[in-house]
Amino acid sequence: MQAREGLARVFENRLARGDIDENLAHEAARAVVLTNGCELHGLGLPLP
Secondary structure: OHHHHHHHHHHHHHHHHOOOOHHHHHHHHHHHHHHHHHHHOOOOOOOO
């Protein structure tokens, strides 16, 4: 849970600075969470 909150904070800060747009933030967060979940459960990395 802490990692998810930290990730959200990073993306919120980058959005506020204008570094990324909301769609990119959502896609990046989704990819990070999916990859971490696959690794945690020993499923291997998802296909690109």
